[in-house]
Amino acid sequence: MTVRTRVAPSPTGDxxxxxAYVALFNYCFxxxxxxxxxxxxxxxxxKRSTAAxxxxxxxxxxxxxxxxxxxxxxxxxxxxxxxxxxxxLYKKCTENLIEKGHAFHCFCTSERLIQMRAEQRQSGSPVTxxxxxxxxxxxxxxxxxxxxxxxxxxxxxxxxxxxxxxxxVLRGEIRIPWTQxxxxxxxxxxxxxxxxxxxxxxxxxxxxxxxxxxxxxxxSAPKHQLLYQYFGWEMPxxxxxxxxxxxxxxxxxxxxxxxxxxxFREMGYLPEGLLNYLGHMAWTMPDERDVFTxxxxxxxxxxxxxxxxxxVFDVPKLNSxxxxxxxxxxxxxxxIERLVKWRLNRDYLARLVPMVQPRVQRFTDLIGLTxxxxxxxxxxxxxxxxxxxxxxEVMRDLYFAVQRITALDEWTKDGVEGIxxxxxxxxxLKMRVFVKPFYIAMNGRPSGLPxxxxxxxxxxxxTRDRLNHAIQALGGLGKKKLKKLDKELQAIxxxx
RNA sequence: GACCCGUUCGUCUAGGGGUCAGGACACCGGGUUUUCAUCCCGGCAGCACGGGUUCGAAUCCCGUACGGGUCACCA
Numbered sequence: 310m311t312v313r314t315r316v317a318p319s320p321t322g323d324x325x326x327x328x329a330y331v332a333l334f335n336y337c338f339x340x341x342x343x344x345x346x347x348x349x350x351x352x353x354x355x356k357r358s359t360a361a362x363x364x365x366x367x368x369x370x371x372x373x374x375x376x377x378x379x380x381x382x383x384x385x386x387x388x389x390x391x392x393x394x395x396x397x398l399y400k401k402c403t404e405n406l407i408e409k410g411h412a413f414h415c416f417c418t419s420e421r422l423i424q425m426r427a428e429q430r431q432s433g434s435p436v437t438x439x440x441x442x443x444x445x446x447x448x449x450x451x452x453x454x455x456x457x458x459x460x461x462x463x464x465x466x467x468x469x470x471x472x473x474x475x476x477x478v479l480r481g482e483i484r485i486p487w488t489q490x491x492x493x494x495x496x497x498x499x500x501x502x503x504x505x506x507x508x509x510x511x512x513x514x515x516x517x518x519x520x521x522x523x524x525x526x527x528x529s530a531p532k533h534q535l536l537y538q539y540f541g542w543e544m545p546x547x548x549x550x551x552x553x554x555x556x557x558x559x560x561x562x563x564x565x566x567x568x569x570x571x572x573f574r575e576m577g578y579l580p581e582g583l584l585n586y587l588g589h590m591a592w593t594m595p596d597e598r599d600v601f602t603x604x605x606x607x608x609x610x611x612x613x614x615x616x617x618x619x620x621v622f623d624v625p626k627l628n629s630x631x632x633x634x635x636x637x638x639x640x641x642x643x644x645i646e647r648l649v650k651w652r653l654n655r656d657y658l659a660r661l662v663p664m665v666q667p668r669v670q671r672f673t674d675l676i677g678l679t680x681x682x683x684x685x686x687x688x689x690x691x692x693x694x695x696x697x698x699x700x701x702e703v704m705r706d707l708y709f710a711v712q713r714i715t716a717l718d719e720w721t722k723d724g725v726e727g728i729x730x731x732x733x734x735x736x737x738l739k740m741r742v743f744v745k746p747f748y749i750a751m752n753g754r755p756s757g758l759p760x761x762x763x764x765x766x767x768x769x770x771x772t773r774d775r776l777n778h779a780i781q782a783l784g785g786l787g788k789k790k791l792k793k794l795d796k797e798l799q800a801i802x803x804x805x
Numbered sequence: 806g807a808c809c810c811g812u813u814c815g816u817c818u819a820g821g822g823g824u825c826a827g828g829a830c831a832c833c834g835g836g837u838u839u840u841c842a843u844c845c846c847g848g849c850a851g852c853a854c855g856g857g858u859u860c861g862a863a864u865c866c867c868g869u870a871c872g873g874g875u876c877a878c879c880a
Contacts, residue, residue, distance in 0.1 A: 319880045354879055435807045437876060462878050480810070489808050497878040504880050528809055528875040558872055593818055597828055616818070619873060623816050626830045
């Protein structure tokens with residue numbers, strides 16, 4: 310049996326460093342055993358999935374140096390590799406489960422479900438989850454309501470007693486009482502499967518032998534095991550990886566840490582350095598060497614050597630490792646090539662020329678004009694940032710911008726400008742007054758290259774870093790203030 | 806709250822019954838270098854706690870504490 314592993318990102322936003330981390334381990338394991346590594350796109354959430362995000366995830370994984378044998382862009386014998394294109398299969402499988410009595414139609418409204426959960430919580434019931442309401446519907450009624458076109462989902466039948474026992478490579482046997490397992494929706498009312506169904510169906514049909522995924526999935530493993538049983542399929546070996554953490558030990562999040570792979574690229578990390586660092590999370594080379602390549606890791610990879618404590622993502626350590634890559638693993642010509650690839654290339658310069666050419670008198674003016682485009686944070690004078698306005702007001706504007714920018718679908722100049730104009734209007738200020746602090750936040754000085762272009766070029770992550778840095782320079786926002794501002798921002802969103 | 810998972814220097818980790826508990830980042834001190842960085846040398850600092858098992862526990866078992874995760878028609 311050849312080993313086959315996969316990474317299955319959901320295309321809902323920026324490519325996440327956690328995706329690269331999980332991909333790395335899956336890749337190493339597959340390659341170590343001469344198997345295949347597959348990339349599958351889990352885009353069953355129609356509301357949140359975007360093609361742009363999918364493209365970014367593919368690009369970003371390639372950027373860090375991970376290649377897949379099968380995937381939506383390279384094809385393969387088990388395609389399609391995008392779940393939105395496999396609906397017929399899920400439908401067939403769902404019908405099969407219903408026939409065998411392992412799944413049932415549920416007509417409950419979301420209002421009823423919300424109320425049910427509220428009551429369960431209030432009564433202090435240790436068991437929460439679907440109450441089995443539609444499980445007792447007789448066949449005739451189900452037929453009638455289906456024929457009437459009533460909105461419905463399909464749920465899986467779950468035992469109400471006993472416990473589920475399954476194995477995790479790293480943790481051994483795990484037992485979870487069935488009462489803790491909800492009668493999970495398998496097919497949503499839009500006819501698309503949920504993760505749980507699609508994941509099991511696809512892993513089986515794609516011949517996945519080992520599933521390495523985040524620890525956050527442990528509690529849904531019983532559902533998956535049950536589905537394999539219902540279908541009569543063999544379950545892949547399960548291995549739950551410890552979650553990457555923020556410095557405060559919580560699950561790695563955008564708020565507290567850089568998480569977008571683009572941030573690392575824009576910041577000028579070498580992909581090898583980043584991947585090497587991710588290889589230090591939960592893993593150590595047998596000889597404890599610090600600098601190693603993907604190939605070297607593959608060569609000696611042992612699943613059982615993964616350590617279980619949730620590793621804190623430590624940027625200073627990443628920096629030091631990246632520095633070693635820069636000075637030890639790159640010769641001078643490679644160094645030049647990387648720099649060229651990063652910023653010192655024609656394509657990048659071409660984006661600057663329209664802004665720069667009208668503003669330089671001599672070429673010696675160039676660096677002074679564009680220095681902020683080559684750096685991370687810029688020094689800020691709080692007095693200047695505040696200007697003649699109230700610090701709290703300025704912080705509010707900056708914070709609103711951070712929030713809106715984070716939520717922006719596609720990072721474009723027009724998108725940024727739209728946000729800024731809307732916020733300006735809400736503030737009641739003239740545009741020139743409104744944008745002034747933003748110039749300081751972005752450039753460190755009140756004048757400079759056009760703001761929206763600067764933001765577009767620097768990218769979402771560094772833009773956000775600078776705005777946040779500016780907020781800090783004014784003293785920062787406490788929890789209470791943040792809460793209040795979030796409310797206000799929601800009100801604006803509602804009124805527009 | 807219920808359930809599940811975890812716990813070795815501040816951080817990443819090695820170590821799986823007998824080790825002076827090892828390395829790396831960060832930090833501190835010293836040396837090389839016209840500065841700085843690099844490089845070299847040195848230092849600080851850890852087995853969460855309590856019970857067992859054992860001649861002997863960081864290591865095995867049980868509790869406690871703490872941390873995290875999950876409890877959706879999101880993945």
